[in-house]
Amino acid sequence: MKKKLAIFDLDGTLFDTKDVNFSSYKYALEKYNYNLEYEYFCKECYGMSYERFLPEILKDDKVSIHDIHKLKKALYPSNLGQAKINEHLFNIIELLKEKYFLAIVTTASRKNCIEILKYFRKHDLFDLIISYDDVVHVKPNPEGFIKAMKFFNIEPGQTIIFEDSSVGIEAAEKSGAGVFVVNKF
Known part of the structure; x- marks a missing residue:
């Protein structure tokens, strides 16, 4: 035993999975007219829960962090080759x-x-x-x-x-x- x-x-x-997550979040954020820079993502976001870093990107916008995260999860499989x-x-x-x-x-x-x-x-x-x-x-x-x-x-x-x-x-x-x-x- x-x-x-x-x-x-x-x-x-x-x-x-840095590139997988970056690409997935980048595309999800672009759909809501936000830009995500690779260097910023690597330093400030990667390894953190989306609940910690997305509010900082969205500031006080009405866009739901949960909607962006849901879209990111849907995009994730298409980026697994990275x-x-x-x-x-x-x-x-x-x-x-x-x-x-x-x-x-x-x-x-x-x-x-x-x-x-x-x-x-x-x-x-x-x-x-x-x-x-x-x-x-x-x-x-x-x-x-x-x-x-x-x-x-x-x-x-x-x-x-x-x-x-x-x-x-x-x-x-x-x-x-x-x-x-x-x-x-």
């Missing part, structure tokens, strides 16, 4: 899967998470996916990580979390688990 847990972030950790897989990390996952439960905790939507996993044929590797849709508080709150540990009844001391973003690393540290920082694969 497995007594350890490995938790992985999706965007920037398992996959480089994603890059972290082959080294997936090799590590293959080595871990015999002794560790494998989970994803992401601020991405469940829909987009499953789409990219299926695109790269990696969906069946994971025992649990906790997405933006499954938590009340997103990273830097550790809720998603704690929820995964409780699901498997695994203590933080028996858990390793793979993260790349500052908010994700902060959440992982708050969870009490070990943290492995993924930096530019």
Whole structure:
């Protein structure tokens, strides 16, 4: 029986989806007459929940951030060809899967998470996916990580979390688990 847990972030950790997300948000925002610059997106938006960065782009406009996010999710599959897989990390996952439960905790939507996993044929590797849709508080709150540990009844001391973003690393540290920082694969 497995007594350890490995938790992985999706965007920037398992996959480089910066260009996928940028293109999807850029097209969604253009439909509402907003412009999104790549450099701004990379510095201020990527790795964050849309609820944190879209209000800053829209200012106090009447456009719903939820409408833009819904359109972004619809556009996401058409941009998946721009994603890059972290082959080294997936090799590590293959080595871990015999002794560790494998989970994803992401601020991405469940829909987009499953789409990219299926695109790269990696969906069946994971025992649990906790997405933006499954938590009340997103990273830097550790809720998603704690929820995964409780699901498997695994203590933080028996858990390793793979993260790349500052908010994700902060959440992982708050969870009490070990943290492995993924930096530019």
